[in-house]
Amino acid sequence: MKTDPKGVLTGEHYLDGDHACAEGALAAGCRFFAGYPITPSTEVAERFCSRIPLVGGIFIQMEDELGSMAAVVGASWSGKKSMTVTSGPGFSLMMENIGLAAMMETPCVVVNVQRGGPSTGLPTMVGQADMMQARWGSHGDYEIIALSPASPQESFDYTIFAFNFAEKYRVPVMVMMDECVGHMTEKVVIPPAGKIDVAYRTMTTLSPDKYLPYVPEKNLVPDMMPVGEGYNIHSTGLTHDERGYPVMSPDAQDKIVNRLVDKINKNADDIIMIEEEDTEDADIIVMAYGITSRVTMPAIFEARKKGLKVGFIKLITVWPFPEKRIKQLAKTAKAFVMPEINLGQVVLELERIVAGKTKVYHVPHAGGWVHDPADIYKAIEEAANGNKK
């Protein structure tokens, strides 16, 4: 499926990550945005609301983030590709209806331009400490998809990917940006509409009397039917059966929760995107995502100059985590080094997967600024020395 040319600002631009995100959403076919102002994400909303009426779409500034997320889920059930954008404190409020979106299997995109936390924290300064919240911040068991851009160009590109995954897997997809990327201005190339692949949820081809809204089809994902199309569907946040009707039983619970988790984990190969550089024969592999993946580069160059064999993995998809690939690399690499702007979140998953087979060196940062590459270099050196011992 190709995108609507009217929403695509084809050409070369000089944009910050927030503005690029808004353009990515438009190009992906997003036609509904509900949000609430919050630094450092507000520019996405400002850009979107000035562009969206031109293509007949909707922007609404809600009374809070609880309402924003609820409206996004509602609009998606009306058949529109929908999104919201926020930062930490708003993300916390959205968790309630992110859980609802997961349970109702509603395609939607949530962008979090991360700042320092907890609480109000550092509104105008960078953080990457909402990564675990992105994964499991709402109550109960479910899986989502999270992508992390490291540049305005990636902000544009990955926002499109996010919509495509949301539509394909009927799941909330998080674009976990950070303040640096959000406010960094660089060249962004927007291709012609015909060159951008966009997905739309698979609609049922069954007649209303045959259709059951929660029968898993391809990839364990049920075909969808929005309201107002003659199907009189019912959807609920309660545990439900294939008809969408509430069923209060451990059996129904077992079935639905497992499928919500399986539809992401069993399709992980399709969802996971990583960039690898010199990992095959690396002694040390540095792993990073978002802005930190760029801050890491000088440290890697420096280490290579010193003769160390350093590979690099950049996570585009953070959740689901590239478990299979890491298990392979854990057999050959002697250590992993992982900087992130938090005190240890995604690194926990890395540690769990390598399960002591190789060492993991975390390079924490409490937020407010990016790492000093020298600190990452030190960790690489330590990893190299640690393994010499």
Place this chain on the structure above:
Amino acid sequence: MLDYNKYLRQQKFPLIWCAGCGDGIVLKSMLRAIDKIGLSKDEICMVSGIGCSSRLTGYVDFNTLHTTHGRAIAFATGVKMAKPEMHVIVVTGDGDATAIGGNHYIHAARRNIDISVILFNNNIYGMTGGQVSPTTPIGSRASTAPFGNPENSFNISGLAEAAGASFVARGTVHDALILDKYIEKAIRKKGFSVVEVMTPCPTAYGRRNRIGDGVAMIKDLKEHSVSVRKASKMSEEELNDKVVTGILVDRERPEYTDNYNKLIERVKGSNS
């Protein structure tokens, strides 16, 4: 007589509501109003939150979305904006709409978005077993107000009026046929409309406050309701324990989806 069954998902019966609950009376009144207007089932999207009344969406054969506690109106805002041609009806309760969802309630009224809210006011949290709600009268007993409620209660119709709703009416399950008219008017009205329905919860409110069973509570409702016209001649003191019923607001105000569509036309025009 109307064949209610054509609007019901009979495979979902029996209902979860207790014997003597007023919610079924409101359900039937809604169906009569919808039938009278002649809307097709597919033109209606019914959205509810959490609570006894909110379970209604499971039983009716419209497009139905049963959402999170307090968020039905915000959710419905998304549904309506994205498909303005649909009749969006929110089914909610006093706790759902005016405690946890109070902010969405007043802001939807302020926007005057074309959504009809049928607000089941039973003065209590029924589903969780009888906790005090924003409309529990002062002095009444609830499981979380065992010595009598020390808080003042909300006038939730007044709240909708003050916030800007186009249409506000208050009815009771005692006068179900009049209720039909209010619901019909609310659905027909372009703009945000609220029908506050006083409905008994014998299980969680009536028993604890020694009013009695469902029938006794409906009789009690009858004794305490006065029409708007009558109320206008009564003192504040006389009105203290009264339920004022009737059409409280019926006015024309710019409606949000209309305004938004005009904005789209204007902006598109200026760019071509």
